[in-house]
Amino acid sequence: MADVNDDIMIFETEDGEEQRVQYIDSLFYNGDEYAVLADLPDGVDSIDDIEEDDLEIFFMKIVPAEGDDVEYVPVDDDDLSDRLYAIVNQAFDEEEDEEDQ
Numbered sequence: 001m002a003d004v005n006d007d008i009m010i011f012e013t014e015d016g017e018e019q020r021v022q023y024i025d026s027l028f029y030n031g032d033e034y035a036v037l038a039d040l041p042d043g044v045d046s047i048d049d050i051e052e053d054d055l056e057i058f059f060m061k062i063v064p065a066e067g068d069d070v071e072y073v074p075v076d077d078d079d080l081s082d083r084l085y086a087i088v089n090q091a092f093d094e095e096e097d098e099e100d101q
Contacts, residue, residue, distance in 0.1 A: 022047050027087055033062040036088055059084045
């Protein structure tokens with residue numbers, strides 16, 4: 001993985017293809033830290049340029065590595081992904097409620 005800037009990252013897929021993603025946030029669940037990421041299609045520089053309905057969010061577990069480095073491990077467990085989605089959606093809904101007040 002190579003950092004492009006503070007919130008855009010490039011991962012190599014299993015097929016050897018590059019996948020550009022934008023880091024949105026991180027959260028802790030059951031003692032583990034997870035990155036909330038969004039896929040960036042070709043030609044798109046930010047999630048701000050993507051319609052909300054087209055935004056593809058996914059999670060990667062952040063695992064400490066050598067020194068200050070971390071590794072990003074895909075979350076392949078559908079049940080865990082569902083729980084993480086629920087946490088993110090709840091936080092998003094609470095944020096919207098605060099902004100409406």
